[in-house]
Amino acid sequence: MRRTHLTALGVSAMLLLSACGTGGSSDEENTGASGEIVSAADCADPKAAAEKITGTLKVGWSAPLSGPLAAAVGAVIDGMRARFAVANEAGGVNGVKLEIISKDDAFNPEKAKANGLELIQKDGVHVLETFGAGQVNAMADDQNEACVPLLFGQASVPQYKDAKNFPWTTEYLPEGGVEMKAVVEQLKKKYPDGVEVALAANQTESGQSYANGFKAAIKGTNITIVKEAPLTDPNAAVTTLKESGAKVLVDAGVTTDCLALTQAVGRSGWKPETFVQPANCVDGATLYAPAGDAADGQQIMVWLKDPGNALYKDDQAVKEYLSNAEKHGVKAPLNSYTVNGWAIGDLMVDAFTKAAASSDGLSRIGIIKAARTQSYAPPMFIDGVKWTMSVENSLGISGFKPFTWSASKKTFEAGGDVIDISGN
The missing domain is CATH 3.40.50.2300 (Response regulator)
Incomplete structure (x- = not known):
């Protein structure tokens, strides 16, 4: 499994290549010798990557909780926390409760890298999340080496959609x-x-x-x-x-x-x-x-x-979202970043649920496999838009x-x- 840390120059070069027409990887590129998208056998500790998660599934956030982006990113985390609360209220994922642990990186990639290592090594998180292309870039090598999924990263850089080089990393935002x-x-x-x-x-x-x-x-x-x-x-x-x-x-x-x-x-x-x-x-x-x-x-x-748009005043998904947001103390339910966080939390719950039902079970390897083959229409996505991930194309948002x-x-x-x- 080949991975390379991307310098700023490397990122620019990869972006240029993408702009010139590089597309999704083929089945052969994205699968290993065993035909799997991701294999725990490639991990430093295969047993830990395949170990079933019990009790609490911890999602670790490195985010700009201070500085000019703090309000927007705080709303994203607020929305995700509310979606997890709804899942926990319903019994969690096969009885496993969901928890968010957040650390401030002040939108500094070096701090995000340190946060990622601390979340993995000290806090023992099962999944990572972050905000910003620089932050994903700083964390990707470490989390891939540790075989800890970084799910729905808040970035849109094309190389992290490459399952061959970054099998344990997925991004939420559509590539530019x-x-x-x-x-x-x-x-x-x-x-x-x-x-x-x-x-x-x-x-x-x-x-x-x-x-x-x-x-x-x-x-x-x-x-x-x-x-x-x-x-x-x-x-x-x-x-x-x-x-x-x-x-x-x-x-x-x-x-x-x-x-x-x-x-x-x-x-x-x-x-x-x-x-x-x-x-x-x-x-x-x-x-x-x-x-x-x-x-x-x-x-x-x-x-x-x-x-908050009159277009959706009678939409059932919106009504349920607002009801649950109020119930779980969401500060700004009409804020688009809060809705964004709720949708990401919804995607995570769906991936966790599918992992739990798979042969790998609710484990880190089960979660990343589910996320890499996920097809789902979150209720808060506009009708006609869905989330779609496959071996051939890590597309994500379809329209x-x-x-x-x-x-x-x-x-x-x-x-x-x-x-x-x-x-x-």
């Missing part, structure tokens, strides 16, 4: 190129004769994944990038991009860029005809409403139901529904049908 395929499909419908685009790009791994994904998705189309600027300083980026005269502005950014870029555009007086935000910019209350009219008409690709922000109504409005990117 996958999301950007849906974005480009929307742009092609709106601009059949082509259009010029200004691209604002965050320089982190996640931001570059979006930027390179967009560049790959427009190949063979008459959509062109006329100017690109880094998001190190949103005001400087907007000054540069505005001068391009582009009709379309695409934000290849991370959560902290969403509002900052919108406000910079508003201050500049620039009114792009189309302003596309990344899917991580999904919370209307915190990332759009404060910008006022500057955010009006901004477009985003969505896969989760918004419990997106476009939405547009209405500043006057302070809500997202549906902007089209679900765009399926699964290839099915």
Whole structure:
């Protein structure tokens, strides 16, 4: 089982390769000599990896619990904790209760690496979770060596979807190129004769994944990038991009860029005809409403139901979510990050349940095998979108529904049908 630690340069190179068309691995690449996706025999301690989990299943989080991302990530963990509480109330997974142990990494990859080792070695967690591409990168080698699953990592870097090199790692967020395929499909419908685009790009791994994904998705189309600027300083980026005269502005950014870029555009007086935000910019209350009219008409690709949107007021899954959220003391049930955490918790519960029913049972090897072949439609996913993982393709989220922000109504409005990117 070959694994390599990825430096920043290595990440950029892999992202470029992905943007140039690398896809899912084949059956032969993803399976070992025994034909299995993951084998406990490759572990330093095969017995421990195959040992049945009893009593409590511990999920260890390394997360930015301090700093500018603390509120968003805290809401994710809050939602997951509530979903686990519902499972525990129903008897757990075959009688095994679920617990979250969280440690602050202040969005520092080196601290995330230390947290991961401590969670594995001292706290004895059975599963890991983290937020950020740099954090996944920092933790991946250690958790793969220890054969502790990192499930639904909050990142979108393509190399960690490679089951050969990182068999014990899965990511939740769609790879930037996958999301950007849906974005480009929307742009092609709106601009059949082509259009010029200004691209604002965050320089982190996640931001570059979006930027390179967009560049790959427009190949063979008459959509062109006329100017690109880094998001190190949103005001400087907007000054540069505005001068391009582009009709379309695409934000290849991370959560902290969403509002900052919108406000910079508003201050500049620039009114792009189309302003596309990344899917991580999904919370209307915190990332759009404060910008006022500057955010009006901004477009985003969505896969989760918004419990605060009138579109879902009669949706049974939303009603059950809100009832359970209130029952288990969720602080901000309408926050999209809370819903995100609930959905991830739901995916974990499904994987744990399927592992318990498998021949490997509820063990670390059983859990990662279940997660790598998981097909499930979480109730809080938009109808028509599901989670799908296979040996051939670690896709995850199968599609997106476009939405547009209405500043006057302070809500997202549906902007089209679900765009399926699964290839099915």
